[in-house]
Amino acid sequence: xxxxxxxxxxxxxxxxxxxxxxxxxxxxxxxxxxxxxxxxxxxxxxxxxxxxxxxxxxxxxxxxxxxxxxxxxxxxxxxxxxxxxxxxxxxxxxxxxxxxxxxxxxxxxxxxxxxxxxxxxxxxxxxxxxxxxxxxxxxxxxxxxxxxxxxxxxxxxxxxxxxxxxxxx
Numbered sequence: 001x002x003x004x005x006x007x008x009x010x011x012x013x014x015x016x017x018x019x020x021x022x023x024x025x026x027x028x029x030x031x032x033x034x035x036x037x038x039x040x041x042x043x044x045x046x047x048x049x050x051x052x053x054x055x056x057x058x059x060x061x062x063x064x065x066x067x068x069x070x071x072x073x074x075x076x077x078x079x080x081x082x083x084x085x086x087x088x089x090x091x092x093x094x095x096x097x098x099x100x101x102x103x104x105x106x107x108x109x110x111x112x113x114x115x116x117x118x119x120x121x122x123x124x125x126x127x128x129x130x131x132x133x134x135x136x137x138x139x140x141x142x143x144x145x146x147x148x149x150x151x152x153x154x155x156x157x158x159x160x161x162x163x164x165x166x167x168x169x
Contacts, residue, residue, distance in 0.1 A: 066094055 005012065014022070071079070072087055079087065 066090065066097065 068090070071083060072090065076084065076087070
């Protein structure tokens with residue numbers, strides 16, 4: 001008999017030297033891959049230009065947050081001309097952000113309504129198809145029951161005929 005190593009159901013025992021050799025090969029391969037990745041121009045370019053991702057980051061009014069400085073809390077009468085201009089710019093920017101947020105909210109609500117209607121239509125179509133399948137099942141069950149009744153009637157008539165023949169003899 002000859003046994004191949006693939007036929008053995010357990011892991012082969014490795015000597016200390018074999019384990020050290022495999023570990024050394026694994027380390028060399030990891031080092032080679034690390035060196036290849038360390039000087040990859042494409043990876044470096046993505047990291048430098050786009051922050052390590054290929055997706056464009058969008059600044060949205062939802063993520064943007066304005067910080068109100070302390071001097072903006074004092075009355076307008078106590079502010080100088082430069083502070084009044086900066087305060088007006090701040091208020092304009094704040095109003096613009098609120099308006100953008102409101103537009104985004106309305107668009108999201110519209111999309112939500114649209115998705116809900118699509119889901120409702122899909123559910124209605126599913127219910128219709130299920131009802132058709134149910135009706136078809138009932139029809140087939142009716143046909144099967146009808147055939148079983150025919151079989152029972154034929155069997156009964158055969159038994160009666162056999163009984164009549166037995167009485168005549």
